[in-house]
Amino acid sequence: LAELLGVRVCFILCTCSDQEVKRRLALRARDPDAVSDGRWEIFARQKKTFEFPDELDKKQFMELDTENTPALLLEDVERFCLTGLDNPDRAR
Structure with a gap:
């Protein structure tokens, strides 16, 4: 569809x-x-079964560390969406 x-x-x-x-x-x-039922036990189980999406092309996939500031996150997402390039120079 995208194509x-x-x-x-x-x-x-x-x-x-x-x-x-x-x-x-x-x-x-x-x-x-809060309406979430999120708990550490649920997260831990989900983490054990998580499969990293390594089949995706690097130009269509980025990993975003949400511990960064909102301004840096926005900068990274904008760069990625516009160019397909992550920022390898900044430690995540």
């Missing part, structure tokens, strides 16, 4: 450290307005 329409398909895998996942889940658990 037919002449558009690029982009996949972005958002990641963060296990420590950050625990921190975010704890924050969510304390939020009375």
Whole structure:
């Protein structure tokens, strides 16, 4: 479909450290307005069965470390969507 329409398909895998996942889940658990049932036990099971999408071409796939600032994340996503290039110079 993308080829037919002449558009690029982009996949972005958002990641963060296990420590950050625990921190975010704890924050969510304390939020009375949160509607998520996310818990560390569920995440740990999902992580064990996760299959990295290594079949995707590097020009259509990027891994995004969500522990970076929103400004840097936006910069990375814009660069990737416009050029197909990740930023290899910045440590993630």
